[in-house]
Amino acid sequence: MQVRAGAGPRPQHARMDLPARDDDMHHQDEPGMTEACFLGPYGENDTLLEKLVVEFLRDHVYWRRNFHPEDPPPIPTSAAQRAGYQRMEARMRRELHQLSAALKRSVPFHSPRYIGHMVSDLLLPGLAAQILTLPYNPNNVSEDAAPVTADMEVQVGLQLARMFGYRHDPSRPDCAFGHLASGGTSANLQALRLALALKAFPVALRAARVPGLALPDDDHAAFNLAPAAGIVLLQDWQDWLAGLEPEARRHWQQRVQAQRLEQLGLAGFLQAHPELQVPVVLAPATAHYSWSKGMKLLGLGRAQLRAVPQHDMRMDAAALAEMLDDCARRRQPVLMVVGVLGTTEYGSIDPLDRICDARDAAAGRGLGTAVHVDAAWGGYLASLFRDPDGNLRSRDEVAAGFQAFPSPGVHAAFAALSRCDSITVDPHKLGYLPYGAGAFVCRDHRAMPLLAEGADYVFHSEGPADYLRHYRSLGRYTIEGSKPGAAAAAAFVTHRVLPLDHAGLGRLQAHSIRAAEAFHAAAERFSGAVSDICRATVPFAPDSNLVCLALNPAGNRELAVASAFVRELHRGLNSDPSQPLQVREYFGSVTTLHLDGLDHEDRKRIVDRLGLDPPAGEGDACLVILRHTLMNPYLIDHENGISYIHGYFEHLTTRVRALADAR
Ligand SMILES: *Cc1c(COP(=O)(O)O)cnc(C)c1O
Secondary structure, rough: EEEEEOOOOOEEOOOOOOOOOOOOOOOOOOOHHHHEEEOOOOOOHHEEEEEHHHHHHHHHHHHHHHHOOOOOOOOOOOHHHHHHHHHHHHHHHHHHHHHHHOOOOOOOOOOEEEOOOOOOEEEHHHHHHHHHHHHHOOOOOOOOOOOOOHHHHHHHHHHHHHHEEEEEEEOOOOEEEEEOOOOOHHHHHHHHHHHHHHHHHHHHHHHOOOOOOOOOHHHHHHOOHHHHHHHHHHHHHHHHOOOOHHHHHHHHHHOOOOOOOOHHHHHHHHHHHOOOOOOEEEEEOOOOOOHHHHHOOOOOOHHHHEEOEOOOOEEEHHHHHHHHHHHHHHHOOOOEEEEOOOOOOOEEEHHHHHHHHHHHHHHOOOOOOOEEEEEEEOOHHHHHHHHOOOOOHHHHHHHOOOOOOOEEEEEEEEHHHHOEEEEEEEOOOOOOOOOEEEEEEOHHHHHHHHHHHOOOOOOOOOOOHHHHHHHHHHHHOOOOOEEEHHHHHHHHHHHHHHHOOOOOOHHHHHHHHHHHHHHHHHHHHHHHHHOOEEEEEEEOOOOOEEEEEEEEEOOOOEEEEEHHHHHHHHHHHOOOOOOHHHHHOEEOOEEEEEEOOOOOOHHHHHHHHHHHHHEEEHHHEEEEEEEEEEEOOEEEOOOOOHHHHHHHHHHHHHHHHHHHHHH
């Protein structure tokens, strides 16, 4: 098969660098299935989307008319002939035209030439569901305002729970629970809130001197219960309350309420319990900056966000175990340990299995803490690890069709998701849905009443109907108040059309992993091809579908010069609203590698491979590198025999040669 690089207006015929389209490679693909999923780089599926939008817009209009058909239309049929109406329409058109013209300067996320940030084309089922729902304008703050889509949001939580291996049957008392949020930032904040509420509640029970409950001996023990033990205590308290007469129940509820952290505030709570130290959060240095935001919002500070050492951009689990030991010795409470499943810069995956082991060991030493997974980026990759019937797939099963994915460590991390206390995942990233859709999922929903606004946190579930009825008042639990029901509809419909297993949405995730593997191999070849003028290396072997590339012009030994070189390269790869879009051949992104945050081995490897001098001082330890997100489903275009990955590296070679000549 002849393959050309997707660069330049003239087709350049280049040797094939893409995996052959053999049956083995595509054994999971039903022919045509992926083709119907997106509007497409060329807008190939415009007729399909148009049909859907028009059909369901009409359907919406009939719904309006059928509400009370006896009501006459208050806007007269002749209105369109009036001068004011026409002026209004003209104004609307003028402004919309300008908007549409301005939007042409947008970043072409849909194109396989776009490999910059964590975004790509939108899934048609989600886009159509969102457009369909918008004119109904449901507000998922409560079922009053969203009789249909609030349920869907709770169902989305259960769909995600199933993908992660959580209990997702609402008739079980310890079923998981999840809801949507504006994004991963807000979902991470929700995880912090829940962990803090669960930690502080047993202390409040003690302070209120609730009789008849097996309470921990002192505040320190109460504040450091493991999350599961905290939930048991919360259940015991609710059972005890349920057995009281209404007046006594109110009395005890108020008494406990008065002692809760949510009543006193963090400062007041700690003041009332001088034995307790301010809790810390342990997160890898690779953690997203939403963690710093979350700490501040919680009334904690960045000083309480402690960096766990890492190796190869993955959390060092042995170092975490040591930190936890040290905290236990110093009676330092740990609010939570954050593991990252798909870091924002490298897509690397923390060893969640070993993180959970460390958590369990610490709990045995009296230092209970939660493990939260920030899977805002990598969460949907879990679909690759799930069978349609909900079982976890073995490493060999997952690995069929890939070069190296998943490494045994990566498989173990995904298998351990079900042991983690809560998870953030972004439908607006690898879920290919429109922005405004993050999700928070916790393993055991019984902790959620602690977040509820309003005093009533007695929650006795008698089964699925109860579970649904309760969580329809989503706004009582979420950070957001009014929230778009259309986003819930989009996620729900998408997860139904493409179930969250390897045969459903997993097929798209597989495309992205295969593209990343092809990209990694092409990067190695590129490194050889330009070795006369430049040293290039992939600094960390990718775990998933993000691949970075560090470059240094030959002969240079200074970090700052290498960074300036990459910044200059990136000037040809970024979005530049002052120029026509078509001037850009490809879009990439950059990130800064902080060498002083690396362990000795990583630092030495990278500096040596690039031929750089080791950084002298703190300030100059930064290296700007290229970063690529391989999530576009058409990076390898079998239809036309084009590899945009190949094209990208041809383009990069040309640019690197031109820049090196100019030096
Ligand atoms: C993107 C991302 C976030 C933040 O999510 P938003 O949806 O942008 O708020 C948090 N953590 C990780 C690992 C991410 O990749």
